[in-house]
Amino acid sequence: MTALVEVNNLSKAFGGVHAVEGVSFSVDAGQVYSVIGPNGAGKTTLFNLITGLYTPTSGEVKLNGESIAKLQPNQLAERGMCRTFQQMQICMNMTAIENVMLGRHLTLKSNLMTTLFRLPALTRGEKAAREKSAELMEFVGCGEYLDTEASAMSYGALKRLEIARALAAEPKVVLLDEPAAGLNAVETAALEELVRKIAEQGITVMLVEHDMKLVMGISDRLLVLNYGRVLAEGTPEQIRANPDVIAAYLGG
Numbered sequence: 001m002t003a004l005v006e007v008n009n010l011s012k013a014f015g016g017v018h019a020v021e022g023v024s025f026s027v028d029a030g031q032v033y034s035v036i037g038p039n040g041a042g043k044t045t046l047f048n049l050i051t052g053l054y055t056p057t058s059g060e061v062k063l064n065g066e067s068i069a070k071l072q073p074n075q076l077a078e079r080g081m082c083r084t085f086q087q088m089q090i091c092m093n094m095t096a097i098e099n100v101m102l103g104r105h106l107t108l109k110s111n112l113m114t115t116l117f118r119l120p121a122l123t124r125g126e127k128a129a130r131e132k133s134a135e136l137m138e139f140v141g142c143g144e145y146l147d148t149e150a151s152a153m154s155y156g157a158l159k160r161l162e163i164a165r166a167l168a169a170e171p172k173v174v175l176l177d178e179p180a181a182g183l184n185a186v187e188t189a190a191l192e193e194l195v196r197k198i199a200e201q202g203i204t205v206m207l208v209e210h211d212m213k214l215v216m217g218i219s220d221r222l223l224v225l226n227y228g229r230v231l232a233e234g235t236p237e238q239i240r241a242n243p244d245v246i247a248a249y250l251g252g
Contacts, residue, residue, distance in 0.1 A: 003026035005061070011023070022059075028204075033207070036212070037224055049061065055070075084179060097146045100133035136168055142157045159179060188211060231245060
């Protein structure tokens with residue numbers, strides 16, 4: 001069986017600094033796959049390479065067997081890959097549901113003429129997009145904020161809103177960059193439940209996360225980076241028992 005996401009010998013250098021060097025791994029459909037490591041290990045750079053924000057110095061990324069290294073983020077979204085960001089990309093002057101509909105827009109089959117003349121096909125599409133966006137907001141746990149301006153929402157609710165927007169494009173794989181950052185214990189527990197629910201829908205989840213309790217409890221497999229290189233890869237049990245990981249990251 002072909003892996004959903006394949007990363008082969010991926011490297012990225014900024015001047016003389018190798019942020020990611022020779023990284024290879026694969027993620028099967030339906031897995032929760034976490035990338036961990038100390039600050040500066042290259043985790044977010046790796047996500048930026050996978051999602052087309054950075055061009056690799058060398059190496060290859062494949063989605064469903066197709067090389068995607070030269071595709072733009074919108075092209076990746078059309079092929080089934082979406083993400084959230086460590087620094088949230090929420091439009092604060094829009095309502096919550098309008099933010100989610102931005103993600104849903106990728107599934108609307110509209111063109112210039114239907115947009116200009118508001119033809120029935122687009123009207124039906126917009127109505128369906130709003131209904132689906134409302135369902136997604138309920139799914140992630142912020143359904144009470146439908147028509148609330150994003151600027152009036154709590155930090156935890158905004159985190160869930162960004163996940164809803166990523167899911168609105170109907171991805172095969174969603175990459176979540178530090179989704180638990182800044183959350184309290186109750187919100188983190190709710191996030192863990194949400195990630196499980198997403199995976200149960202058949203969507204592959206890739207995480208960059210510092211919360212070790214969260215990733216160890218929810219991940220099928222983990223990749224450990226250190227100084228841009230792969231230190232270890234395996235199940236949570238294998239990672240917990242790896243002496244190199246303990247020394248470099250888990251702190252004994």
